Amino acid sequence: MKTVSAALFFALIGTAAAAESCPDELPGKVELDFGLAFHYGILETDQALCGKLVSDTEVWVGFAAQPEGKKQMIDANAVIALPEANTVQQYTLTAKSAVGIVPTDSQTLTDTTVTQEDGTTVATFKQPLSDNGLTLTSNNVYLMAKGTSNNLGYHAGRGFVSLDFETNVISSSTGSTEAPMTTGATESGTTPATEAPPTPTPPPSSASLQKIGSVLLGGSLLLIATLTI
Numbered sequence: 672m673k674t675v676s677a678a679l680f681f682a683l684i685g686t687a688a689a690a691e692s693c694p695d696e697l698p699g700k701v702e703l704d705f706g707l708a709f710h711y712g713i714l715e716t717d718q719a720l721c722g723k724l725v726s727d728t729e730v731w732v733g734f735a736a737q738p739e740g741k742k743q744m745i746d747a748n749a750v751i752a753l754p755e756a757n758t759v760q761q762y763t764l765t766a767k768s769a770v771g772i773v774p775t776d777s778q779t780l781t782d783t784t785v786t787q788e789d790g791t792t793v794a795t796f797k798q799p800l801s802d803n804g805l806t807l808t809s810n811n812v813y814l815m816a817k818g819t820s821n822n823l824g825y826h827a828g829r830g831f832v833s834l835d836f837e838t839n840v841i842s843s844s845t846g847s848t849e850a851p852m853t854t855g856a857t858e859s860g861t862t863p864a865t866e867a868p869p870t871p872t873p874p875p876s877s878a879s880l881q882k883i884g885s886v887l888l889g890g891s892l893l894l895i896a897t898l899t900i
Contacts, residue, residue, distance in 0.1 A: 690717055690781070691714055691716055691717050691843065692782055692797070693712075693714065693719075693721035693782050693795065693797050693841075694712075694721070694841060697710040697711055697712040697721055697722075697723060697839070697841070698711075698712045698838075698839040698840070698841065699711045699712055699834065699835060699838070699839030701815075701832040701833070701834065703815055703828065703830045703832070705817070705827070705828030705830075706726060706727035706728060706817075706828070707724065707725070707726050707727075707732065707815055707816075707817045707828055708724070708725045709722060709723070709724055709725075709734060709813075709815055709832065710722070710723040710725065711723070711834060711839060712839050712840065712841040713800075713836050713839060713840050713841060714797070714841050715840055715841070715843075716843050717797075717799075718799065718800045718801070719797050719798060719799050719800060720797070720798045720799075720800060720807055720836075721782070721795075721796075721797050721841060722734060722750070722795065722796050722797075722798065723793065723794070723795045724752065724792075724793070724794045724795075724815070725791065725792070725793050726791060726792040726793075726817045727790070727791055728790065728791070728792065728817070729754070729787045729790055729791070729792055729821065730754075730792060730817045730818045730819060730820055730821060730827075731751065731752060731753050731754065731792075731817065731818040731820075731821055731822070731823050732751075732752050732792055732794050732815075732816070732817045732818075733749055733750065733751040733752070733814075733815070733816045733817070733826070734749065734750045734813070734814070734815055735747035735748060735749035735750070735764065735813070735814040735815075735816075736748050736749075736805060736807055736811050736812070736813055736814075737811060737812040737813075737814070738805065738811060738812070739808075739810040739811060739812065740812065741812055742812050742831055744764055744767060744814065744829075745764060745765065745766065745767070745771075746763070746764065746765070747763075747764045747814060748761065748762075748763060748775070748802070748803055748805050749761065749762045749763070749764050749772070749814075750762075750780065750796055750798065751772070751823065752785040752792070752794030752796075753785070753821065753823060754785050754786075754787050754792060754821045755821045755822075757785060758783075758785070759780060759783035759784070759785050759794050759795070759796050760774055760778060760780070760783075761774070761775040761777075761778055761779070761780060761798075761802075761803065762774055762775060763775055763803075769823060769824055772823065775803055777803055779798065779799055779802055779803070780796045780797065780798055781796075781797045782795060782796060782797040783795065783796045783797075792817075807836075808836060809833070809834060809835055809836045809837060811834075812831060813831065813832050813833065813834055814829065814830070814831055814832075815829065815830055815831075815832055816828065816829035816830075817829075
């Protein structure tokens with residue numbers, strides 16, 4: 672017979688909800704006549720824009736935003752997908768040339784992907800609605816562009832589009848799991864049913880488990896025990 676020490680971890684999960692991912696299917700779509708579409712939707716729970724750029728050719732693709740009434744490329748906040756580098760990142764457009772495409776100091780995109788298959792390019796991202804000094808709304812001016820190759824440079828196709836954030840809202844996929852809180856009686860005056868008491872948890876089985884101590888760390892209970900075999 673020998674004695675070994677074992678650390679048993681029992682996680683007490685908090686109620687805080689994790690950030691929600693963008694779904695594959697997005698409710699909104701705008702399309703330009705040179706083979707570039709933008710699918711989008713608003714995640715109200717996360718206050719974020721879910722975006723998907725789809726090109727009918729294998730090229731770099733981009734999406735950008737300007738404040739209301741500013742219909743120009745210069746100073747726009749852009750999201751550019753570079754397939755060969757496998758990156759979807761944020762840039763500030765300071766000039767109409769490659770040297771004027773400057774990565775932003777704060778990269779806040781999540782859920783980023785860029786893939787090419789069967790002659791097409793698909794790039795996805797999730798962007799906070801309040802981002803890098805610009806608040807994204809239906810009133811902003813939005814730009815779309817795609818290149819002539821995977822190398823960032825001249826864009827063969829570009830154009831301005833309008834987005835509707837109010838209509839194209841993504842419903843939460845998680846939903847609340849909490850039961851409704853009840854008081855003494857319902858509105859109709861009937862008494863709510865009483866729940867059965869929980870079934871007690873059976874004690875540990877034949878192994879001799881001696882509790883040494885417990886430590887509460889940030890919502891998780893660490894139980895250190897000595898197990899005699």
